[in-house]
Each structure stands twice: as C-alpha cells, then as structure tokens.
Amino acid sequence: MTSAFKIAVVGSGPAGLSAAARAAELGVSHVLLEAEQHLSNTIYRYQKGKHVMAEPGVLPLRAAVPFEAGKRETILDAWNEGSTRLKVNVRHGAPVKSIKGERGAFVLEIPGGERVTAETVVLAIGLQGNLRKLGAPGEDLDFVQYQLDDPDAYSREAIVVVGAGDAAIENAIALSAANQVTIINRGAEFNRAKDANEADILKAIETGKIRCYYNCSISEARLTPQGPRLAELALKTAEGTAVIPVDRVIARLGATPPRAFVESCGVQFPSKDPNSVPAVSGVYESNVPGLYIVGALAGFPLIKQAMNQGYEVIETIEGRKIEPADAPLLRAKFAALPGFKGDVDNALASIKERMPLLASLTSLQLREFLLDSNVRVPKKGEAIFKRNDYSDSFYSLLGGGAQIEIDPDDATKRIAIKPGEFFGEMSLISGRRRTHTVLADEACVLIESPRRTTLKLINSVAAVRRVIDETFLLRAIETQLAKGVSPADLKMLAGSATVHSYDANQVVFSEGDPGDGLYLIRSGSVMVSHTVGGREVVLAYVPAGQYIGEMALISDTPRTATVKAAVRTEAIRLDGAVFAKVMERYPQLARRVRKIHRSRIASNVEQNVEPERSGVISFLMKQGLGEATDVLLIDESLCVRCDQCEKACASTHGNLSRLDREAGPTYDNLHVPTSCRHCEHPHCMKDCPPDAIRRSPGGEVYISDACIGCGNCQRNCPYGVIQMGVESKNEPSLWRWMMFGGDEPGHGDSHEKGIKKAAKCDMCKNISGGPACVRACPTGAALRVSPEKFLKVSHGRWES
Template sequence: MTEQYAVAIVGSGPGGMSAAGRAAANGVSHVLFEKSDHLSDTIYKYQKGKLVMATPDNLPLRSEYEFSLGIREDILGSWDKTTETLGVNVRYNSEVTGITGQKGDFTITLNSGDTVKAEHVIFAIGLQGNLRKLGVPGEDESGLVQYQLDDPDEYEAEDILVVGAGDAAIENAVALAKQNRVTIINRRDEFARAKEGNLALISTAIQRGDLNCIYSASPVKVENGALTLSTPDGEIDVKCDRVIARLGAVAPRKFVESCGIVFPSKDATALPEVSSTYESNVPGLYIIGALGGYPLIKQAMNQGYEAIEFIAGNMIKPADEPLLEENFKILQGMSVAEVLDMIRANVPIYSELNPLLLREMMLEASLHRPKDGEVVFARNDYTNSFFTVVEGEVLIEVDPSDPSVVVRLGQGEFFGEMGLISGRRRTATVKAGRNATLLEVPRRTMIKLVNSVESVKRVLDRTAIIRQVQTHMAPSVPTEDLIELVDTAEINSFKQGQALFEEGQAGDSVHLIRRGSVTVSRRIGGSDIVLSYVASGNYVGEMAFLSDAPRSATVRAAIDNTETIRMDGAAFKALLDKSPTLSAAMQARARGFAVQNERMAQSRDASGIIEFLVKQGAGEATDILLIDESLCVRCDNCEKACAETHGGINRLNREAGPTYAELHVPTSCRHCEHPHCMKDCPPDAIHRAQNGEVYIDDSCIGCGNCEMNCPYDVIRLSAAPPKKPGLLSWMLFGLGSGPGQDPKAKGKGAKQAVKCDMCKDIPGGASCVRACPTGAAIRVSPEEFMSIAALARQ
C-alpha cells in the first residue's frame, strides 16, 4: 500500500529540516526525503571546524531547531538531537526523481522506484547539486581541480589555489592557509558577495600574509601542474598542487521544470516565481531556501517554519515583516506585500525578481517621498546609490545654464546609474516631480544584484548605454535616432596599459569611456609620447572617421578595469551623416584636440608630466594634492594646518612621494573614483560625501583593511593624542609642542584609521592649501591635468 502524508518535504537542508520539525511539533503527518545518509548535506560538507554565520543579525529565528553563530560540528550535532527528540520522519538515501499530480494528490517517485502520496510538497532542495565549473580547457583531464572541500586538515604543505570570492571560497582559503601555501583568485577587484564577517576574515588574512590574493584574474586553462590566469598584467601561470573552485551553483532547472514549475525567463540565474506564502505556480507545491532566492540559513529556517503554518491555514507574518514594515512606513496604509507587488509591477528592472529575492534587497533599500521640486541629488555630487521611480516622476536638469530645460522620467524608469558605474560626479541635477515615490538602493547592494541577476544587468546596461551616448556624445540627437548605433554597442573592459586601438590601425569603432580613464600617445622619435589624458564621460576614436585616415594615435587604459562602450564605425558614420549638427560639433572638437596634441608633441616635459601623474594614481583620482616645488619653501605649514584641523593628527606627509619636473605628489589621499579603501570595510565606516570627499567615520573598528587595500599608502591607524595646551599657553608659557602634530605625544585608546578628508566640513576648503604662504600647494581634479601639463610648455 502506498504511503500517504499531509506534507512531503524534499531536501533536509535548514529550510526542509525546519519545515519537518514544525510539522512534527504540530502533529502533522509528514515525510522528509534526503538523498544522502545525513541531514543538511550542504552544511555537512562544510569544512570541519567551520564557523557558521547566523546572519542577518537583526532577523529573529522561527524554528523548533536552535541556530546561532557556531562551529559546524556543534550545529549539526544539535540538529540531529532535535530531529530525534521531535520524532521527525526522515527517509535517508531517498532521492526524489519525479513529482506529478495536483494539490491534495501529489505522487512522489523515488530513485528506488517507490512512490509516496502527499497533499502538499515543499521543495527545499538547494542548489549544491548543480555546481558552476571553471569552464576552461584541462579542468577535467588534469586531476587538479575539485569543487568541494570537506576537511582542510587533510592537506598539508601544498600550494593550493582557491578560485572564488564568495563565503565558501573565503572560508576554504583561510582554513587551508593554516598549513598550506594558499592563493585566492578573485575575478573582480573586491569581495562584493561575501558576508561582512567573512570580508573582515579574508582581509585580515591577506594583510597578515597568511595567504595571497590575485584580484581581477580569470582562469584560462589548466595544464602542466599550473592554472593559467588572465590578469591586468597579462597571462600568468601559477604552479599548484590543487585548485579548489568555489563558484556557486545554479538551479537544478530541468528537474524542477519536470515537476511543472515555471521559470520567468531562460536566464541561467533565473529563479522560480513564488507567492508571498512560498507557493509556486503549481498549487500546493511550495519552494523555500536557495531555490526560492534566500540562500542564508536563518532565512531558510524561517521559511520552512512559515510554510507549514501557511499550509495549515495560519497566515502568519514572515519573520522579516517588522523590518520591512519599518522601511515602508513612509507609504502609510500599504502592507508589505502590497508595496512589494507595486515595486515589481511598476519597476521593470525588478520585475523578474521573485518576491523572496526582492524582500532581501528591500531590507537594505530605502523608500522616499520627496516634496515637489526637492533635490534628490545635485550635479557634481559624488553620491553613488541607484534610484528607481516607483510612482510619479522626476525632473532631470540637463542644461546647467538653464534649469528650465529638463527631461522627465516617469514611473518605472531609473536614474543614478552613471555614478554607480563610473564612480565620478553626478552628471545632472535631479529634482522630484509631483507625487514622486523613489526607491534608493545602496551601491554595494545594487552591484551584488547586478552580478547575480542577469536580467537586472541586461536592462541596466542597455539603458545606461543609451543615456551615456546621449549625455556625453550626442546631446542634440533624439533617442530614436541613436537606437541603430546603440544596437552595435558592446561593453569592453581593459587592463592598465592595454590598448583600445593603436596608431596606424584602420578606424573601425568609437569608444565612449564609461569607467576609468585613458591616455592618448603618439610614436615620435622612436618613443611613445603621451599627448593627453581622457577621463570617463568622454569619447575617443572619432577622428579616424572624420578624416577618413588611419588612427593618428594610440589610446591605452590608464587604470585597471577601465570600461568603454565600443560602437561600430559604420553605424557611427551613418549617425554623423544623419545629423549635421553633431558632425559639425565633433569636427570642431577634433580640430581642438589636434591643435592640443601637436603642442603637446613638441613638449617632452608636458608629456612626461601627464605620464607621471597617471602613474601616481591620478588616472583614478577625483582630487589630488600637488605641490609646485619651485614655489615651496619647506615651511611645513601644510602639515601643521592639517594636524590642527584634525585633532592633532597629521594626515599629510609633504616630503614623501615622488617628484617630476618640480611637480611633487605628497602622500595624501587621491579620493579615488572607486575607492580601494571601501572594498572591505566590515562596519561600513568609509563614505563618500556629496562633494567627493572620501572620509572615515567614528564607527571604524581599526581592523586595518583600508590601510592594506590603499595602493598609495595614505591611510594609517592612530589613537587620538592627548589634548594639547592652547595657542596662548604655548606662546606665553612655552607649554606644549606648538602648532602641528606633537611627535612625542602617544595616543590612548583604540586605534582608528585616519586619512585626508579634504577638510570636508570646514568653510574655505582644504587647510593645507589655505595655509600655504606661496601658493605651492594645490588640489586638482582629473579635468585639470591638461592645464597642469600645459605649464611645462611655458
């Protein structure tokens, strides 16, 4: 006789286990299917001794099972004991191979051929059975690559490469580093997807030298006992004894679809649609945990508990409901479900996020209802969050000289993507229109979403390309006339020094720089002479089409991860033919550049200054301190003023740093467009003010991550020094050390990171510049580099 249950639960991970525990506690007939011989196979396969996080910290736990920050073995032991105490009906070594039927009458087929009947089914199968692979030649044949790490203590004195930037990769790398030589390979330039605790863990390990990290590196092939990587400096071969790839997983789509569940798109990263009660498009079949979009343990456990309650007809509020209610209180009278439904219905970029993934995002986002005419952000602000218009409209002032010239964005449209992508100043002032409701998503959250959900990245990139072309290249051309050109566009990424195109080549494309910067050089007298520096928001390559001649110069990326929008030359030329106004404007621009380049070609000093500034980080700077040593009298008033402004701690080293042609770059913050110091700050203590200043607030915990990540050595850890006697006490009675930092004073208390903040809250601007008696100290933006270089020609 076929077994029959009220609920069949597939998968004994945290979500499925919690659901079974709730069913057992409520006396609901149930069965929990697990294909292995133990509970929670994913956590069981965690490395031994792994510390398991219980984030989000502010989210309450609902479950018969206890769970808090702890060691893997302790957590699994506690769960086994609770399972036995509750009398959970677990069937181990039972893999579900098919589900048919309908609500009230499902048939579950097992790998043994047995069948089981159930009124409801809960899918809690996770994703770990469908691991992402490296996808490079040699990974299968070499015998070097593995995708799981059970016990790091099994390996000793080996050279091990860990590929990945998520929590699993970080934890594996740190554990293996105790008795092996470990290098972690991060495909990006930061650990954007890791939990805060693991950010601190990996950053500390790298800082101490426990392991190495290669950023912006991608595997190319595996052969001869080595992994070949593509890096900003070219391909390198890294010898190793083994490669452990932790690249996440994708949904077991074929099996899930065979059960009748529909995915919203063909994207590999798409997740099934579920209701607010976790019910799929198949009535009676529920989806929880990672397959539903919530991979965190605590969230999955809450869902398992809640799914059983929903099946029983108890419409309890989800555990994160109070947190979302607080976030949504500005929309009076609307429930959380209504707000989420409104966002998905009104904002296309989020339409393919299932409710669970959207809930997770909204825990970190903010809703605003600004007054009509209120400024959301201003032109030249350095804010970098991302906005969507949920209701109403916003007005974008596109002409700084005439605020009446505006572009209106209505419901469902987004803005702020240029600051998100480029890291530079906002390109326009945005004001709220009537009845505007805006959703603001922090940069880190949005980047994580773009990296995880292909549909979001696709929509964002397409719209951003159109706007960037219209803003920076063709402001007078209607959007519809740009579509043909934009359809040829592709986003290219370049390493530092890599050529976008070279002198003498045929012109086949135009590049709009959307992130980073480039240098333009020409071969003169057997040497490459840098003629100009071009920052993001500008374009290069058009001169070949305007003159019908080969490329007149070589253009190279000035910094790593420079991104351009590459547009087909034929489509660009067709646009010029259709738009005489645009063609004339570009001809005038090209003539100006040609004259400038000829002048620069005649001055080796001017060329050298540009090259020097780029090498010193000016290529990614938004504000850099320079000192003209022909004017500097070495009075050190700049350092004294800095210390007096910042509580006795000097944040500037005038003498340190290189010099070229009497132009000196002291050790002082560059306020980078994508600040390296922000990459791994566990308490999120580093911020960018609206005027561009990168500063550190009092929540700094002194971990040193920013000091380690800064490539320009401008951050240090320091404790607050004792308060000095006043100026009169020093002048009249000789008390204290006088103006500036007291070299003998020792700070007390916890150390915190300190760096230049450009005196952001002080009227008049940077104290170092204001205190310079000869005008030797100046702060400049990238747009002013050409003016600085021009001084060398005088």
C-alpha cells in the same frame, strides 16, 4: 516499517534545521531527515576556519536556534547544542529516495525499505548534492575533487583550483600558503566573487603567489605515472593547448538544482532553464498541496533568509498567519507612498507593475532591493540632484514626473522623465560628477537606491543589466555627443555601438591604426600619447564622460596618437562610418566635433613644445590619479618640512592623522603623499558590511560612525591610505615621546581604550575653509586638485 508524523523536514541545512527546531519548540510531531551523519552539510563542508557572514544585516532573525556572524565551527557547535536542547527528532543517514502524495497523505521512502508518512513535507535539500563537475574526460578520477574541507591538510603539492567564484578563490588563497597553486578561470574576470575576494586573488596573481589561466577550458584530466607529478591537466587556451602537471585538482564550479528528484515529487519549474528554481507561493508552498520548499532550492541562498523561512513555514503549517520578517521594515518605507494603506504585498505588486526595470525580479530580489532603498516624494521644482554633485544614487520614477535640465541658462531645454523610467545611471556607472540637474515635477514619487545595492542588482540579474546598459548608451550618446539628433538617428548610432573593457595600460588603439571608430569613455580614464624621437610623450588625460578618436574621423587619416587605459576602463565604441553619416545630416554636430578637434590639435602642439609636462602626466597616472577625483599634492621646492599639515590633520581628527607627508613617490619637485584620492569608484566602499563608507554630494569619501572595524576597506585600498586606530582626546606627550618613545604626537594614543576603526581623509568635509592640511601649510606647498586641474600641474610649478 512505517513511521508517521505531522511534518517531515527533508534536509538539515539552515532552512531545514530552523523548521525542525521551530516544530520541536512548539511540540509538533516531526522528523528531520538528513542524508549525512551531521547537521547542515553545506556549512559543515566549508573550509575550516571560514568566517560566515550574517547578511542582510538589516533583517531580523527568526529561529529557535541561534545564528550570528562567526567561524564555521562556532556556528555548527551552536546549532548542535540548540538541536539537542530542543530535542529535535533528527534521523541521520536517511537520504530520501522519493516523495509521493499530497497534503495529509505523503509517503517518503528512505533506504532499507523504510517509509515515513507525513501530513505535510518541508523540502529544504539545498544544492550541494548536485555539484557541477569538470565536464571533461577524467572528471571522476581520484585526484579530482569537488570540495575542500581543510587547506592545512595539504602541503608541497601542485594543486589546480578550477573556478572563479568565492569558494574557488578562498580555497586557492588558503592552499597557496603551503602549495604551488594555479587557478583556472573560464572567463576573463573574477566578477562573480565578493570584492574583497576579487582583490585578494588579483593581488596573489600579480605578486606571483598564484598562477592564473584566463579564458580557457578543461580538455582532459589524466594520470601520468611516469611524470614528475601524479597527474596532468590539459587545457584549451586562447594561445593553444597547455598541459599542467598536478598532484590534485579542486573544482569549485557551484551546483545545480536537483531538478530530476524535485520533478519526480510532482513539483513544477517555471522554465526549462537548468538554473531555474521551483515556483512557490508567498508562503513557500509548491504546486503540490502540502509540499513546501524553502532555502537555496527555492532561490534563497543567504543563511539568515533561509532560517527565517524555516521558522515561517512551520507557523504557516500550524495555521498561524505570519508575515515575512522584512514586512515591518518595508511597511515603514512605503508609508511615504501616496495611497499606501499598509498592505506590503500590494505595494510590491504595484511597484513591479509600474517599473518595467524591476518586472523580472523575483519576490526576494525585489524585497532586498527595496529594503536598501528609500521612497522620496519631493515637491515640484525641488532639485533631486544638481549638476556637478558627486552623489551616485539611482532613481526609479514611480509616479508624477521629473525634468532633466539640459541648459541651466535656458529653462525651455529640458527632457521629461515619465513614470516607469529611471535616471541617475550615468554617475552610477562612470563614478563622476552629475552631468545635469534633475528637478521634480508635479506629484513626483521616487525610489532612491544606493549605488552599492544597484550594482549588486545589475551584476545578479541579466535583464536589469541589459536595460540599464541600453539606456545608458542612448543617453550617453545624446547628452555627451549628439545633442539635437533625432530619436531614429540616435537609435542608429546606438545600434552601431559596442562596449569594450580594458585593463590598466591596455591599448585602446595605436598610433597608425585606421580611424574607424569613436570612443565614449564610460568609466575609468585613458592616457593619450604620441611617439617623438623614439620616446613616448603623454599628451593628455581623458576621464570618463568624454570621448576620443574623433581626430582620425575628421581628417580621414590614420590615428595620430596611442590611447591606453590609465586604470580599468570601459568604453563605448561607435562605428566611424555610421557616425560620419550622422554628421553629414547635422551640421551643428559636425561643428561641435570639429571645434573639439581643433582644440585638441592645439593642446597636442603645446605638449610637444613643453615635453616636461608629459613626464608629469605619466607620473600622476602611475600613482592612480586616473581614478582619483581629488588628491593632495605637495610642491617640494616650497615645502619646509614643518609637518604642520600632518599636525593639523591629527588635531582635527581626534589625534589620528589621515596623512603621511613623508611617504609616497616624488617626481622632480612634485610629491604625492599618502593621503586619500577619493576615487571615482572607491575601492574602500567594496565589501563594507555595515555600508559605513559614503560619498557626500561634494565628492568627499568618508567613513561614518557605523564602522565596525572589520578592516575590509584597509585591505581593499590599493594606495595604503586607510589605517585602523582609536581616536583620542588626549594628545600624546612630545617630551615623553622624545625621552621614552611610544606614541608619536599626531599618530593617536595606543593606550586609548576602544574598538579600532578605519580612518581616512574626508577632506575636512564639515569644516569651513576646506582641508586643514592645505590651510595649515605656511608656504602654500600643499594643494588639493581635481582631475580637471591635473594637466595644470606643470614641471616644478602650480598653475591656477
């Protein structure tokens, strides 16, 4: 039996359904072939109740069926209704076994000997049919599964979840409500997951709700009829072999493209990399004329992107030229480019050609990156950013030039930046203030990219990460340590460098260790301590942008102090022997290092004389000040509990105070109230869908009006300084509160109508005179301090 159609769509995921729906809407002869008995198997198999995002938010949707962020069930119901309304010709239970032919004469074989002929084929099969398995004996036993439909279906079981991505984390957390859950991470971190998911799993592990094995692999999954559980899982760990009794194993290891099937259709792949995707044209056509590939199989995993492609490919097949949905947005951005004549594709090709950093990006990755970026054409001499600014944008120089001002007092000491190069990576990675001023030169044309967008690119494209890391390394060594060193010697130093990551409280090196390396703090911060009379005395706090470990190199003696990470920290280690050789050739470098060496010896002596300072530093570090850039401290010996600080905060911010003076820990007379620390890498910025949390050039982390009240920032903040509320122009009545309770003055009005949005301290950034809480304090007990002033907070007193 043979059926003939103009268009055959294979796979009813977001891309395939959108394509078939558009064909149905246009009245074009079509068939939608789906292996399962339901639409969109990938979404269908999400765990029940899962919230599905509609990203990227800036991209308009093109589709004949609806889609907006919401629960899995709501989305599937809308797609089923839309498919029925449009009379989409869907054939369920029809997996395609083969596709032969080309434009005008395709033959698709399905089970039962039936054949479908079509003039064109849209392949939208996704990746879920090729789930990665454990790769160990027992991977196909009944107690091992590769999908979780409903977490509530299991209770009182010992379950192991294998994986470190979003699906594994979401499954593990959902199952932990009623089961004993262990998660297996084959790596050292959960860095592939969304920030909110990473925070949730780390919190669950820290509190003991979920057990975790890091850096391990599966040796075998086997049944144990005589054991306390149905089965057991054998692991290879850094400490040796471990065996976990289990009732169930759920492996969420992603999927690989169904390469063998796709190649059997005649489609070519650009490389032998098993994760590579087929090469397609700008209108999604493969090397096989008339065979189009859309959706995840073509490297477009986001639902909205896939649906847009499904719509666009039908328009193309019908002979209507249609530009991508993002083209008008990109055209508006590119209008500032000199010589731009409206051709987006030419502009994209030119940018890739001029910027080696972006050359390895796919078309989609480049378009996404540029959608979030802006084109700037500053005038000659204009400051792109200034030294000590807290801005963190990343800049790519498309044309003209720019100058890095090394010495603000000497205009001759500048480093030229040439077209094709980039800058701004130092603050991007460290989260600290800008270390230099950068000035625009003649005909300067820039792409300015937000920190969040750039970090996403770094984490998803290995080639981009490698180039930025190498450049950061060279510039960090040159600007922070080895000014005036020749390019050849800089390269030699960089060649000896290795990058190391440390968790909070992890030792970088210990007192008594050999002094065989110098460490540049790339991000985070460290505490330097010394053992005196059997107790640890904290000597110093060293933030990102500085270096440690030179004392042992200079004196050629063992380490005299222990260095621990105060927060999660990255450091660049330079080989001590190589650095010593470079110092021999550059007397000025040796003098600078010895000068810092002498000042640190003097500081250490002072700390030993005044050991009470050690307790203050240690206390501040435990409160997270190791990643803070500005924090509110209160001297309890001066505080009279008038609460003027809280009242001033509330009256300045719509009767919704950002400060809780009573909350927070105290060390002797030093109190850290619950108030924003304006972290160097703000946790609240992570996973903010509307990108509403920003950092001003002055360093203040604030929440813009774009906030949608999702609460992600509140959940991600480890210090509890963000609250959800509705600002009000009406101050709650003091006498009503005293007589009848209800809303306390200074804490908003619960009767005020409106969407609850996130609120946090913004240091009164737009108000002259500085933070209202400090200005309102009648005794001078309240003070906001930066990391540079932390060490000036001594036992029971302030120092200016």
